[in-house]
Amino acid sequence: MSQILRDEIDARRDDLIALTQGLIRIPTLNPPGRNYREICDFLAERLRASGFAVELVRATGALADSDRHPRWNIVARREGTRPGDCVHFNSHHDVVEVGHGWTRDPFGGELERGPTGDRIYGRGACDMKGGLATSIIAAEAFIAAHPDFAGAIEISATADEESGGFGGVAYLAEQGYFDPARVQHVIIPEPLHKDRICLGHRGVWWAEIETHGRIAHGSMPFLGDSAVRHMGAVLAEMEATLFPLLATKRTEMPVIPEGARQSTLNINSIHGGEPEQDADYTGMPAPCVPDRCRIVIDRRFLIEENIDEVKAEVTAMLERVKAERPNFHYEIRDLFEVQPSMTDRDAPVVRTVADAIRKVLDTEAGFVVSPGTYDQKHIDRIGRLKNCIAYGPGVLDLAHQPDEWIGVQDMIDSAKVMGLTLAELLLPR
Numbered sequence: 079m080s081q082i083l084r085d086e087i088d089a090r091r092d093d094l095i096a097l098t099q100g101l102i103r104i105p106t107l108n109p110p111g112r113n114y115r116e117i118c119d120f121l122a123e124r125l126r127a128s129g130f131a132v133e134l135v136r137a138t139g140a141l142a143d144s145d146r147h148p149r150w151n152i153v154a155r156r157e158g159t160r161p162g163d164c165v166h167f168n169s170h171h172d173v174v175e176v177g178h179g180w181t182r183d184p185f186g187g188e189l190e191r192g193p194t195g196d197r198i199y200g201r202g203a204c205d206m207k208g209g210l211a212t213s214i215i216a217a218e219a220f221i222a223a224h225p226d227f228a229g230a231i232e233i234s235a236t237a238d239e240e241s242g243g244f245g246g247v248a249y250l251a252e253q254g255y256f257d258p259a260r261v262q263h264v265i266i267p268e269p270l271h272k273d274r275i276c277l278g279h280r281g282v283w284w285a286e287i288e289t290h291g292r293i294a295h296g297s298m299p300f301l302g303d304s305a306v307r308h309m310g311a312v313l314a315e316m317e318a319t320l321f322p323l324l325a326t327k328r329t330e331m332p333v334i335p336e337g338a339r340q341s342t343l344n345i346n347s348i349h350g351g352e353p354e355q356d357a358d359y360t361g362m363p364a365p366c367v368p369d370r371c372r373i374v375i376d377r378r379f380l381i382e383e384n385i386d387e388v389k390a391e392v393t394a395m396l397e398r399v400k401a402e403r404p405n406f407h408y409e410i411r412d413l414f415e416v417q418p419s420m421t422d423r424d425a426p427v428v429r430t431v432a433d434a435i436r437k438v439l440d441t442e443a444g445f446v447v448s449p450g451t452y453d454q455k456h457i458d459r460i461g462r463l464k465n466c467i468a469y470g471p472g473v474l475d476l477a478h479q480p481d482e483w484i485g486v487q488d489m490i491d492s493a494k495v496m497g498l499t500l501a502e503l504l505l506p507r
């Protein structure tokens with residue numbers, strides 16, 4: 079990496095801190111999707127000043143878009159001096175709820191200088207406003223060091239990743255922003271750690287299963303039919319056959335943590351019988367046999383699995399219960415599905431970033447796959463762009479936690495990896 083680029087990044091340390099703090103101080107909570115316009119305006123001002131052409135794009139009509147909480151996105155593009163590839167950094171600007179247990183102001187952007195290094199605290203510090211700020215600093219430093227670059231650099235900050243990305247990357251992909259004719263390399267600075275490359279994620283299938291019964295007086299349950307007992311039989315069958323089956327399915331995907339290197343299933347919720355009463359209701363519940371019981375399942379599947387087989391396993395399990403249990407009736411409804419995504423290790427962006435990690439950090443890059451999904455799914459499936467990875471600073475375990483933080487040195491190191499990646503992809507040799 080050129081000394082001039084290294085120096086340009088080191089010289090921006092205070093700017094990087096201030097930019098990260100500025101982003102954290104705009105509380106872009108999702109749901110419901112607050113201050114999306116404000117954060118896009120903040121970024122637009124910054125990126126225009128750095129010579130980017132800026133577009134603000136509202137995902138009009140997308141899931142959750144409303145006049146009260148419009149889904150705003152920003153796409154900024156800086157052209158080089160001659161034709162070449164476009165490198166796109168995509169970050170989501172939304173953050174999840176604060177939750178309990180904080181000892182700092184979640185939207186204060188507090189900087190703590192400590193013996194283990196400087197840290198910036200706040201909701202979104204690591205997931206992923208720190209990564210967004212890092213990519214901006216990397217691009218600005220690269221442009222200052224090498225103004226004669228070829229191709230183009232794009233930086234986007236998008237809505238709603240935490241709730242599926244429909245008002246963000248999915249919308250932009252539908253509008254052609256990730257068309258491989260327009261963009262050739264995508265880096266998503268999610269907090270996967272500065273020396274690791276995330277190639278993709280497992281697949282997802284959410285479904286709701288409902289068992290049916292018949293309401294009756296609770297003192298004479300034999301006159302009704304309990305949907306909760308029917309669901310109990312489903313859960314027993316799941317324990318006896320489905321969970322053991324899933325535990326045998328192992329993947330070649332380098333998923334982290336290790337426990338996610340197999341098929342998994344979570345029961346997100348269970349509801350049966352009388353609805354829960356409001357907190358201010360002080361009376362007793364009424365005696366009824368529950369006539370409906372519902373669970374929502376969250377099945378995460380592997381690149382070796384096919385979603386139709388994944389669904390068929392669950393249906394087969396329900397049919398086994400039905401065969402053994404009188405009056406057993408059920409319905410199953412699809413809620414959401416995402417195909418697994420894994421970029422090839424030989425893809426240009428993977429090789430270039432791995433090389434940059436080796437040169438900047440003097441270590442071999444780790445290759446990982448995320449247990450949960452992120453916006454790569456939309457770039458892959460809707461945008462049809464396969465040359466995409468997640469790479470960014472921060473400790474993944476801190477995401478969505480109280481006292482979330484990002485290390486300043488990790489951001490600087492990552493900015494150098496990103497800067498060198500730009501140099502390799504956009505400077506003619």
Ligand SMILES: [Zn+2]
Pocket residue numbers: 170205206239268269
């Ligand atoms: Zn994230």
